[in-house]
Amino acid sequence: xxxxxxxxxxxxxxxxxxxxxxxxxxxxxxxxxxxxxxxxxxxxxxxxxxxxxxxxxxxxxxxxxxxxxxxxxxxxxxxxxxxxxxxxxxxxxxxxxxxxxxxxxxxxxxxxxxxxxxxxxxxxxxxxxxxxxxxxxxxxxxxxxxxxxxxxxxxx
Amino acid sequence: xxxxxxxxxxxxxxxxxxxxxxxxxxxxxxxxxxxxxxxxxxxxxxxxxxxxxxxxxxxxxxxxxxxxxxxxxxxxxxxxxxxxxxxxxxxxxxxxxxxxxxxxxxxxxxxxxxxxxxxxxxxxxxxxxxxxxxxxxxxxxxxxxxxxxxxxxxxx
DNA sequence: GGATGTCATTGGGTTCCCCAACAATAACCA
DNA sequence: TGGTTATTGTTGGGGAACCCAATGACATCC
Numbered sequence: 592x593x594x595x596x597x598x599x600x601x602x603x604x605x606x607x608x609x610x611x612x613x614x615x616x617x618x619x620x621x622x623x624x625x626x627x628x629x630x631x632x633x634x635x636x637x638x639x640x641x642x643x644x645x646x647x648x649x650x651x652x653x654x655x656x657x658x659x660x661x662x663x664x665x666x667x668x669x670x671x672x673x674x675x676x677x678x679x680x681x682x683x684x685x686x687x688x689x690x691x692x693x694x695x696x697x698x699x700x701x702x703x704x705x706x707x708x709x710x711x712x713x714x715x716x717x718x719x720x721x722x723x724x725x726x727x728x729x730x731x732x733x734x735x736x737x738x739x740x741x742x743x744x745x746x747x
Numbered sequence: 748x749x750x751x752x753x754x755x756x757x758x759x760x761x762x763x764x765x766x767x768x769x770x771x772x773x774x775x776x777x778x779x780x781x782x783x784x785x786x787x788x789x790x791x792x793x794x795x796x797x798x799x800x801x802x803x804x805x806x807x808x809x810x811x812x813x814x815x816x817x818x819x820x821x822x823x824x825x826x827x828x829x830x831x832x833x834x835x836x837x838x839x840x841x842x843x844x845x846x847x848x849x850x851x852x853x854x855x856x857x858x859x860x861x862x863x864x865x866x867x868x869x870x871x872x873x874x875x876x877x878x879x880x881x882x883x884x885x886x887x888x889x890x891x892x893x894x895x896x897x898x899x900x901x902x903x
Numbered sequence: 904g905g906a907t908g909t910c911a912t913t914g915g916g917t918t919c920c921c922c923a924a925c926a927a928t929a930a931c932c933a
Numbered sequence: 934t935g936g937t938t939a940t941t942g943t944t945g946g947g948g949a950a951c952c953c954a955a956t957g958a959c960a961t962c963c
Contacts, residue, residue: 610810612896616782616783616879622899624779624822625899641918650768651766657941660940667919668919670920672942673943673944691846693957695928696928696942697942720760720770723772723898724771727897727898736774739775741883741893742781742880743881798949826914827950829913849909849910850910850958850960851911852911853910
């Protein structure tokens with residue numbers, strides 16, 4: 592260890608950029624990245640991505656629903672929604688039929704296979720979230736959820 | 748409103764996918780996205796992105812530091828770090844000189860212009876974070892920071 | 904002094920995000 | 934009624950953050 596500057600003393604510096612790490616936006620980004628990694632890795636076992644699972648879950652809850660409505664409730668871009676529903680339809684997890692009442696819309700509905708798949712991906716997602724919040728007590732986890740809910744809404 | 752399915756009843760449905768929205772990973776993603784949007788929009792006034800500000804702030808705190816060390820403390824990929832330091836150097840905010848003690852390393856150091864820029868971007872970042880957590884009391888904000896800190900760490 | 908590791912850099916790749924356009928269709932309203 | 938306005942699904946282009954692998958120059962370890 593010849594050089595005199597801090598960069599070579601990685602191991603004993605407590606934790607470097609305090610200013611940045613104290614910002615909620617930074618911490619949120621880091622925590623979200625870890626959560627995404629955990630969930631994505633878990634869902635990869637079923638060949639799905641996080642957004643696939645989110646859409647499938649939303650379709651199950653909303654019943655027959657248009658893609659635009661899905662995009663609105665999940666905050667997904669219409670462009671990406673097309674690809675996601677394409678994937679789910681190709682795998683037989685949802686059906687995409689023309690809405691008889693509004694010929695612009697697709698009525699996206701979950702299939703029997705979709706329900707079976709959803710049960711598994713929900714288990715995987717829940718387990719990943721348990722790991723994500725493993726350092727927290729159940730009460731703290733609820734606290735976190737409550738706080739996040741209040742700052743997550745974009746507007747409205 | 749002719750169609751009978753839920754997709755056309757966007758306005759009165761309370762809030763759709765409860766199952767998804769209750770997951771910490773989902774809430775974290777949404778909250779992080781909003782935080783990123785707020786900070787990014789604020790920093791755009793100075794022609795900088797969030798990662799530029801993070802690196803600049805870290806360089807200011809760590810003194811002359813190698814890119815690898817910066818990447819480690821901030822969780823930034825070496826590939827992206829090259830581009831970020833390129834940008835900061837091009838704008839005269841940091842200097843990149845060969846480390847005399849270790850010729851593999853670049854000693855990245857903040858410049859006078861960098862310090863001036865950092866003061867402004869810190870103000871902008873703090874203001875964006877205040878807006879992000881505007882719905883929270885100061886105590887709740889501290890609570891959130893504490894909880895996030897405990898789940899944000901990847902491993903180690 | 905030879906194996907092993909690190910540093911900066913280049914390259915390739917994915918996911919998610921955002922904006923703009925389009926034709927078809929629906930809703931609005933004068 | 935008819936003409937404007939809005940919405941829907943789709944295609945297109947592009948950016949930002951992430952991840953993995955490889956390279957040559959250089960340090961470190963044994």
